[in-house]
Amino acid sequence: MKTFDGKIVAITGAGSGLGRALALEFFKAGAHLALCDLNIHGLEETRQLTGDTFGRISLHRVDVTDRAQMRQFAQEAIAHHHQVDILVNNAGISLTPTPFEGISDEFFEKVIAVNMWGVYNGTRAFLPHLRTRPEASLVNISSLAGLVGLYGYAPYAMSKFAVRGLSETLQSELVGTKISVLVVHPGGVKTNIIRNAPDLEESQRDAAHQNFSRMALLDADSAARQILRAIRQKKNRIILGTDAKLVNAIRQLFPGNFPSILHAIFSKAAFK
Ligand SMILES: NC(=O)c1ccc[n+]([C@@H]2O[C@H](COP(=O)([O-])OP(=O)(O)OC[C@H]3O[C@@H](n4cnc5c(N)ncnc54)[C@H](O)[C@@H]3O)[C@@H](O)[C@H]2O)c1
Numbered sequence: 218m219k220t221f222d223g224k225i226v227a228i229t230g231a232g233s234g235l236g237r238a239l240a241l242e243f244f245k246a247g248a249h250l251a252l253c254d255l256n257i258h259g260l261e262e263t264r265q266l267t268g269d270t271f272g273r274i275s276l277h278r279v280d281v282t283d284r285a286q287m288r289q290f291a292q293e294a295i296a297h298h299h300q301v302d303i304l305v306n307n308a309g310i311s312l313t314p315t316p317f318e319g320i321s322d323e324f325f326e327k328v329i330a331v332n333m334w335g336v337y338n339g340t341r342a343f344l345p346h347l348r349t350r351p352e353a354s355l356v357n358i359s360s361l362a363g364l365v366g367l368y369g370y371a372p373y374a375m376s377k378f379a380v381r382g383l384s385e386t387l388q389s390e391l392v393g394t395k396i397s398v399l400v401v402h403p404g405g406v407k408t409n410i411i412r413n414a415p416d417l418e419e420s421q422r423d424a425a426h427q428n429f430s431r432m433a434l435l436d437a438d439s440a441a442r443q444i445l446r447a448i449r450q451k452k453n454r455i456i457l458g459t460d461a462k463l464v465n466a467i468r469q470l471f472p473g474n475f476p477s478i479l480h481a482i483f484s485k486a487a488f489k
Pocket of ligand 1: 409
């Protein structure tokens with residue numbers, strides 16, 4: 218896809234962080250946007266930040282874990298904009314780092330519901346329409362934790378490996394069609410992901426966010442620009458951030474020692 222001018226882009230989780238940064242970059246590049254999030258105030262802020270005065274943006278309050286709501290989002294986005302050319306399955310959540318045995322079933326399932334079933338629901342809802350476009354992109358946001366299992370992130374890694382699995386399967390199934398599939402593996406990105414962690418008390422959010430922000434190396438704007446470039450170049454996978462590239466390389470160089478290396482690094486991290 219050479220240009221985004223006049224293209225219609227649907228983005229989930231566009232009320233904050235990477236989803237918002239993607240919305241701003243696509244808007245600057247001339248796209249029209251169908252943005253969804255659970256948080257309608259976040260979506261309003263995103264729209265304000267674009268400075269849209271021509272009605273190029275529609276906002277939709279959607280829970281990506283709800284298949285019927287995602288189907289309705291697709292119908293409304295297509296009805297409003299007449300087409301959708303790009304879907305970015307971006308909405309996601311993380312718990313604070315906690316070893317597997319300390320995570321309740323409820324929190325585990327919540328992460329899987331948003332990160333895995335949310336991507337499934339988005340793909341199900343939009344893929345038939347993307348097939349009708351002369352050129353289309355499906356972009357799924359995985360993580361470094363979709364390349365390597367990360368200490369303290371069991372449900373997150375499980376969900377992000379699933380996102381990678383679906384994306385890579387679709388890449389081969391869609392060869393010969395006009396749809397390209399990009400899976401994105403960012404390391405730490407400076408967003409609200411830990412501030413929004415469902416396992417935090419309100420009183421813990423600011424400190425957890427500050428700790429996380431010190432370790433996250435990449436700005437959301439820079440991540441978004443790299444993702445747009447990768448869509449233009451029809452790449453099927455990108456790894457974003459020095460941390461993600463380094464950890465992935467260490468895993469490939471030292472597969473036997475990798476668990477001990479991660480234990481040494483991450484068992485000392487505390488975000489709460
Ligand atoms: N920040 C990082 O370090 C990092 C690293 C790798 C991957 N990612 C991935 O990037 C994506 C964006 O996360 P972010 O870092 O911008 O976090 P964020 O918390 O800043 O933004 C996530 C957005 O998703 C929305 N959301 C959450 N649950 C939802 C639901 N059920 N339905 C609809 N919207 C929902 C939130 O309201 C929020 O606006 C996620 O998939 C995340 O896993 C983030």
